[in-house]
Amino acid sequence: MTEQVATLGESASLKRTRRTRTLEQQxxxxxxxxxxxxxxxxxxxxxxxxxxxxYLSFTDFTIGQxxxxxxxxxxxxxxxxxxxxxxLRVTFRFAIIMLPVAILVPLGLASLLNSKYLAGKRxxxxxxxxxxxxxxxxxxxxxxxxxxxxTGLLNRLLRLAGIADPPDWLFSPTWIHPAMVLIGLWGVxxxxxxxxxxxxxxxxxxxEAATVDGAGPLMRFRHITLPMISxxxxxxxxxxxxGLMQYFVVPWVxxxxxxxxxxxxxxxxxxxxxxxxxxxxxxASALAWFLFIIGLILTLIVLYSSRRWVYYSSGE
Amino acid sequence: xxxxxxxxxxxxxxxxWFVGLGTGTNxxxxxxxxxxxxxxxxxxxxxxLVINIAASNQxxxxxxxxxxxxxDAPDIVGPVGFSGSNAFAGQWLDLAPxxxxxxxxxxxxxxxxxxxxxxxxxxQLLGLPFAVFPxxxxxxxxxxxxxxxxxxxxxxxxxxxxPDGTEVPWDYNTVVEIGKxxxxxxxxxxxxxxxxxxxxxxQFGFIHQWDTLxxxxxxxxxxxxxxxxxxxxxxxxxxxxxxxLWEAVWVHHIHPSDSWISSDLLLGNAFxxxxxxxxxxxxxxxxxxxxxxxxxxxVQPAYNGTIYAPIDMDTFRIHKDTKHPxxxxxxxxxxxGDAALDLLTVxxxxxARPELQDAAIQAKAETYxxxxxxxxxxxxxxxxxxxHHEEWYPNFNKGQTRFQDFLxxxxxxxxxxIDLEAELDRLEADLQAIVDEVQ
Numbered sequence: 016m017t018e019q020v021a022t023l024g025e026s027a028s029l030k031r032t033r034r035t036r037t038l039e040q041q042x043x044x045x046x047x048x049x050x051x052x053x054x055x056x057x058x059x060x061x062x063x064x065x066x067x068x069x070y071l072s073f074t075d076f077t078i079g080q081x082x083x084x085x086x087x088x089x090x091x092x093x094x095x096x097x098x099x100x101x102x103l104r105v106t107f108r109f110a111i112i113m114l115p116v117a118i119l120v121p122l123g124l125a126s127l128l129n130s131k132y133l134a135g136k137r138x139x140x141x142x143x144x145x146x147x148x149x150x151x152x153x154x155x156x157x158x159x160x161x162x163x164x165x166t167g168l169l170n171r172l173l174r175l176a177g178i179a180d181p182p183d184w185l186f187s188p189t190w191i192h193p194a195m196v197l198i199g200l201w202g203v204x205x206x207x208x209x210x211x212x213x214x215x216x217x218x219x220x221x222x223e224a225a226t227v228d229g230a231g232p233l234m235r236f237r238h239i240t241l242p243m244i245s246x247x248x249x250x251x252x253x254x255x256x257x258g259l260m261q262y263f264v265v266p267w268v269x270x271x272x273x274x275x276x277x278x279x280x281x282x283x284x285x286x287x288x289x290x291x292x293x294x295x296x297x298x299a300s301a302l303a304w305f306l307f308i309i310g311l312i313l314t315l316i317v318l319y320s321s322r323r324w325v326y327y328s329s330g331e
Numbered sequence: 332x333x334x335x336x337x338x339x340x341x342x343x344x345x346x347x348w349f350v351g352l353g354t355g356t357n358x359x360x361x362x363x364x365x366x367x368x369x370x371x372x373x374x375x376x377x378x379x380l381v382i383n384i385a386a387s388n389q390x391x392x393x394x395x396x397x398x399x400x401x402x403d404a405p406d407i408v409g410p411v412g413f414s415g416s417n418a419f420a421g422q423w424l425d426l427a428p429x430x431x432x433x434x435x436x437x438x439x440x441x442x443x444x445x446x447x448x449x450x451x452x453x454x455q456l457l458g459l460p461f462a463v464f465p466x467x468x469x470x471x472x473x474x475x476x477x478x479x480x481x482x483x484x485x486x487x488x489x490x491x492x493x494p495d496g497t498e499v500p501w502d503y504n505t506v507v508e509i510g511k512x513x514x515x516x517x518x519x520x521x522x523x524x525x526x527x528x529x530x531x532x533x534q535f536g537f538i539h540q541w542d543t544l545x546x547x548x549x550x551x552x553x554x555x556x557x558x559x560x561x562x563x564x565x566x567x568x569x570x571x572x573x574x575x576l577w578e579a580v581w582v583h584h585i586h587p588s589d590s591w592i593s594s595d596l597l598l599g600n601a602f603x604x605x606x607x608x609x610x611x612x613x614x615x616x617x618x619x620x621x622x623x624x625x626x627x628x629x630v631q632p633a634y635n636g637t638i639y640a641p642i643d644m645d646t647f648r649i650h651k652d653t654k655h656p657x658x659x660x661x662x663x664x665x666x667x668g669d670a671a672l673d674l675l676t677v678x679x680x681x682x683a684r685p686e687l688q689d690a691a692i693q694a695k696a697e698t699y700x701x702x703x704x705x706x707x708x709x710x711x712x713x714x715x716x717x718x719h720h721e722e723w724y725p726n727f728n729k730g731q732t733r734f735q736d737f738l739x740x741x742x743x744x745x746x747x748x749i750d751l752e753a754e755l756d757r758l759e760a761d762l763q764a765i766v767d768e769v770q
């Protein structure tokens with residue numbers, strides 16, 4: 016009898032295990048099924064092209080011709096090509112101007128919009144965000160007209176303000192980057208919104224306690240707001256760094272009219288021209304990987320440095 | 332029995348026609364091209380023609396290169412000029428064997444136009460003449476009348492008559508002289524007067540309209556960029572052409588800078604704006620003069636007594652990887668033959684076949700009743716400089732970009748302060764490096 020009970024018990028246990036395994040397997044299967052569209056997309060449209068471009072970077076591939084293996088020739092040329100150095104210089108020069116602006120301006124705007132003394136917050140929020148949803152190409156054409164050296168609205172205003180010879184923003188090597196920063200400022204709405212959301216998530220008790228302790232608005236911003244939204248700042252910083260390495264649409268549209276301006280030849284535009292205008296696909300592939308490596312290193316530096324300045328209230 | 336099945340229609344050989352490298356992407360052109368495809372298909376039981384029109388000629392090269400790279404190259408590409416074809420050098424089928432096999436009559440085209448489609452070694456015929464766009468001078472009749480100036484001549488060797496009755500050669504020096512009278516500022520001063528303020532210009536005397544640097548160079552005489560030994564040359568006459576243009580922009584102020592060209596005054600289509608008195612361009616520019624005030628045609632100015640009027644030529648090419656060369660050639664001859672006049676009319680081209688030329692001009696005359704001097708078009712073909720201003724050289728696409736960079740540098744805001752000779756030397760050195768990359 017005891018043996019029978021034991022046998023029945025083992026049998027039930029086995030069945031349970033089998034059913035459990037089946038359920039796990041089923042869950043796993045459904046998991047893979049639900050993941051598969053993304054996985055297939057990733058494999059076909061990201062991983063395979065990346066692997067192919069790595070291979071092509073060691074070939075002399077050009078459109079319509081079969082690729083021939085050339086070893087490290089494209090990579091050697093990359094380090095000899097003065098255009099590559101210049102386009103990197105242009106990209107970093109612009110990044111040095113744009114990066115602080117892309118973080119500080121939305122931070123400032125978010126702080127203003129978070130102020131309890133500001134009336135019409137919703138209207139301002141919508142107004143600041145609105146340019147972000149305008150297609151980039153349309154926006155750039157509008158800016159081109161606004162910044163035109165002869166008849167642009169900005170220079171007309173500057174002339175009215177007494178500046179007799181205002182800069183030709185888009186054609187001047189000195190002023191093209193400030194002009195691009197102006198264009199870039201139009202799109203800070205998204206960063207502003209994430210920072211505003213971060214600020215609104217800071218518990219009010221912290222501010223109340225700090226106020227009781229005698230902290231002024233600046234002190235509260237410095238010691239409460241900034242640390243509390245530092246993860247959001249990090250998020251925006253990483254996106255901006257990657258975005259700057261991929262900066263393309265604005266210089267590409269502008270370079271149709273300002274092509275000789277060497278300050279519009281960003282590294283990504285150099286890559287595009289080599290690949291799709293000059294059909295040096297092998298060399299362009301090497302440039303793409305070079306750019307990927309630089310972007311990766313910069314992102315890792317930012318992430319590494321974040322240990323020192325990002326505060327996670329709920330731990331990492 | 333099988334022939335009666337619906338599937339039998341699918342046995343027709345499919346020939347794809349890619350449009351967009353040159354003209355052919357505007358609404359009116361699309362309509363005519365689609366109609367021509369329909370008419371061709373209705374007349375056929377062996378070939379099905381399928382048209383693929385790019386959104387614009389800016390995106391077309393990317394689309395075509397993607398199609399070629401993916402092994403799905405179109406059978407026929409065009410209309411496409413020399414530059415667009417050279418961008419895809421090595422991709423075009425030699426037509427000579429097909430011409431020989433079918434007995435296609437080359438005698439219907441002027442021989443020099445046929446020869447211009449031969450490969451550099453002369454062994455392959457990579458295209459057939461279709462449309463030519465002679466280089467002409469467009470002038471704004473009203474602005475000349477307003478300034479009390481005589482119109483430019485319509486024949487080579489005829490002098491220009493200045494307002495005081497003196498006769499001067501019709502050359503680029505004269506263009507500067509009358510260009511200054513035709514360049515006016517907001518205060519009513521023209522560029523001959525010391526009070527003229529170039530920052531307040533409201534009317535310019537002259538423009539190289541939608542030009543390329545190489546076409547500008549060739550107005551002062553043609554030559555090869557790269558000689559037989561692989562050496563790049565910016566020839567002396569080209570340096571003079573660059574000097575003339577630079578002075579026209581920055582010294583005489585008769586030619587708008589790039590900043591002016593894209594301004595609200597000229598709106599990117601300078602002559603059409605009505606604020607430019609003369610424009611050197613090709614015949615294809617008739618595409619874009621719908622809003623222009625009354626204008627007419629003259630011959631281009633001479634350099635050292637000779638007129639060099641760069642010409643553009645468009646045709647249709649067959650891709651070398653076509654699986655159906657005979658059928659593609661049948662379509663090609665249809666586009667160059669029965670469909671030619673409709674296509675040429677809508678493309679704004681002048682027919683390479685002399686028998687179609689009168690009809691083409693008649694169509695243009697109906698569109699632009701202000702134009703009296705259509706005879707300039709036929710005459711200007713003989714002023715076309717040889718070699719062509721879009722002649723191929725190694726690493727063509729990269730080199731052409733460098734040429735255009737120089738043109739933008741010369742005409743952009745900082746252009747006034749450049750050391751022109753030093754920049755020309757730098758252009759030559761850069762081009763040599765570009766050519767050497769692939770030598």
